Amino acid sequence: MRLSKLSMLLWLISAVLIGMSAWYLKYRVFSGDHHSILDSQGRLQKLAEERGILPSSPQEANRIFMKIGNDEIRFSQIDFEVLLYTKSLDSIEEAEGESLPKKDFTIDGAGEEALRQKLLEDLIERKTLYQYVLLDQNFDALGANRLKECLIKYKKTLIDLQEIVKTDEDRRYLKSRICEIEILNQFFEEAIAPQVMVSEEEINGYFSANKESMIKGESIFFRQILLDDETKAKQVYAKIKPGNFVALAKTYSVASEKNPGELQGPFARGELPPFFDGAFNLNPGQISDLIKSSYGFHIIMLEEKITKDKMRLDLVKEKIIKKLKKQKVDEEFAKWLDIAMQKVSIEQVRKGS
Numbered sequence: 372m373r374l375s376k377l378s379m380l381l382w383l384i385s386a387v388l389i390g391m392s393a394w395y396l397k398y399r400v401f402s403g404d405h406h407s408i409l410d411s412q413g414r415l416q417k418l419a420e421e422r423g424i425l426p427s428s429p430q431e432a433n434r435i436f437m438k439i440g441n442d443e444i445r446f447s448q449i450d451f452e453v454l455l456y457t458k459s460l461d462s463i464e465e466a467e468g469e470s471l472p473k474k475d476f477t478i479d480g481a482g483e484e485a486l487r488q489k490l491l492e493d494l495i496e497r498k499t500l501y502q503y504v505l506l507d508q509n510f511d512a513l514g515a516n517r518l519k520e521c522l523i524k525y526k527k528t529l530i531d532l533q534e535i536v537k538t539d540e541d542r543r544y545l546k547s548r549i550c551e552i553e554i555l556n557q558f559f560e561e562a563i564a565p566q567v568m569v570s571e572e573e574i575n576g577y578f579s580a581n582k583e584s585m586i587k588g589e590s591i592f593f594r595q596i597l598l599d600d601e602t603k604a605k606q607v608y609a610k611i612k613p614g615n616f617v618a619l620a621k622t623y624s625v626a627s628e629k630n631p632g633e634l635q636g637p638f639a640r641g642e643l644p645p646f647f648d649g650a651f652n653l654n655p656g657q658i659s660d661l662i663k664s665s666y667g668f669h670i671i672m673l674e675e676k677i678t679k680d681k682m683r684l685d686l687v688k689e690k691i692i693k694k695l696k697k698q699k700v701d702e703e704f705a706k707w708l709d710i711a712m713q714k715v716s717i718e719q720v721r722k723g724s
Contacts, residue, residue, distance in 0.1 A: 437495070438718045440502030444494060451544055452490040454535055495717070496708060501551045503711035504558045512554050520557075521550035563707060567699045569692050577691050578684050585637065586682050592636035592674040593650055597626035597667050604661055604668035611658055616672050625667065634674055634689065637682075647671070 437444040504512050511517070525546045529536060536545055578585075594616060598604035607623050620632025628635070640651060646664045653659060653673035662669040675686065684691075 435720045437720060438716070439495065439498045440505075440715045440717075442498050442502060443720075444491075444498065447540065448494065448544055449487060449491055451541065452494055453487060455532075456486065456490060458532065458535055497548075497551055497555065499711050499715050499717065500555055500708060502715045504555060506714065507558075507562075510558055510562060512558070517554055517557060518550065521553035522546075524553060525549045559704075559707075563703050564700065567696055567703060569695045569699070573695055574688060574691050575684070577695060578687065582682055583679065585687055586677070586679050587639040587642075589651075589676065589678050590637035590639045591650055591676050592634055592686055593638075594620065594632050594634060594672045594674060595626060596620045596624045596632065596670040598623060598670075599625050599667040601661075601663075601668055604670070608661055608670055611670070613656070616658070634686075636674070637677065637687070651676075 433445055433447055435443050436446055436449070501512075504510060528545065528549060529542065532545070536542055596607060596616070596619060598607060603623070607619055610619060617632035620626075621630075624631040638647075640648070643650075644664065646662050646669070649659055649662065650671050650673055653671070655673055655675050657673055659669070659671040659673075662671065677683075677686070
């Protein structure tokens, strides 16, 4: 099997990461105290301690690890990616109101090595793709409007992450990270995604092949409006009339779906968070009361309740299109990454060089 350029690089540098993990283990076992490292860098603090994740040694943190085009990766950037990952897990815990295991990746096993390896792979991919996009003369990656969008996101994110973004270096890296991701998303939406098309034949073929597996017992289709403020939720709820639910969703909903008010489903009992259970007692066209959750205040309209023998293509057509598009997008992304890996120079920097 042919190894990609990225796979070969990761195989070559895995020894470096394993060496770093060995340093962690030695320090934790023989020093009897790892707090000095956390305090000296002032970054991972209690968050990292709780999850058992330690940063690189102070001597290694700012060393250049790899050069990618005109950019570079330092050990401290990998540490920051680990920190963002652990913070994201905590955010999920807060949103769900449930406790996740505090040590998903422990220092005592291969877990942390796997985490750092995966985050490093993502970091290399992102920086390689970004350097490749900068070479595209048909795409103004550094245009004022593009930078304006990423700076807006940076300022908001900086407030959300003020607990962990402590130094000027942290802020510089966070800004470049957000702008790289934002500009890559824009490039993909403008240059790659339009090439992805799904035909009616593909949609019908997928439905015929997967009809039975797309529904489990009695299932529901619904639409929702999500508000983050109770007063606003009550005001919107009072405006709902037959036929205007989708329009109100598009105007007011803060839900994460791309098209607010879009049809969602099919979902069987147990496939949704508990606060959705009441939706199964509604009749088609009926509106729920305000439902409070950790996400905000939900208003649900039941669209249809069906069993396996009643499944129709029109109910799941949009879902099938999304699934098939995602498969094709993944294929296009792999091609895009392969081209970028060939066009952008990638060099591992040996210690002492």
